[in-house]
Amino acid sequence: MLKTREVLEMCRRCYVFKYDNKWHFEKPEHLRDRDPDERIPVRFSQCSACIEEALAIYDMEYI
Numbered sequence: 001m002l003k004t005r006e007v008l009e010m011c012r013r014c015y016v017f018k019y020d021n022k023w024h025f026e027k028p029e030h031l032r033d034r035d036p037d038e039r040i041p042v043r044f045s046q047c048s049a050c051i052e053e054a055l056a057i058y059d060m061e062y063i
């Protein structure tokens with residue numbers, strides 16, 4: 001069985017990782033020592049920076 005905490009959330013635009021309720025450019029520490037060939041399940045979303053950027057672009061279309 002897969003543990004919930006092993007599902008990594010990743011920004012689909014800039015590939016930062018979400019853990020500890022923050023976005024990080026580094027992989028979580030518990031994944032760094034893993035076999036690089038081991039597949040870690042990833043759930044794609046958007047980080048706060050990309051959401052803000054997307055909103056800014058969206059706003060500009062209406063100026």
Ligand SMILES: [Zn+2]
Nearest residue numbers: 011014047050
């Ligand atoms: Zn992002």
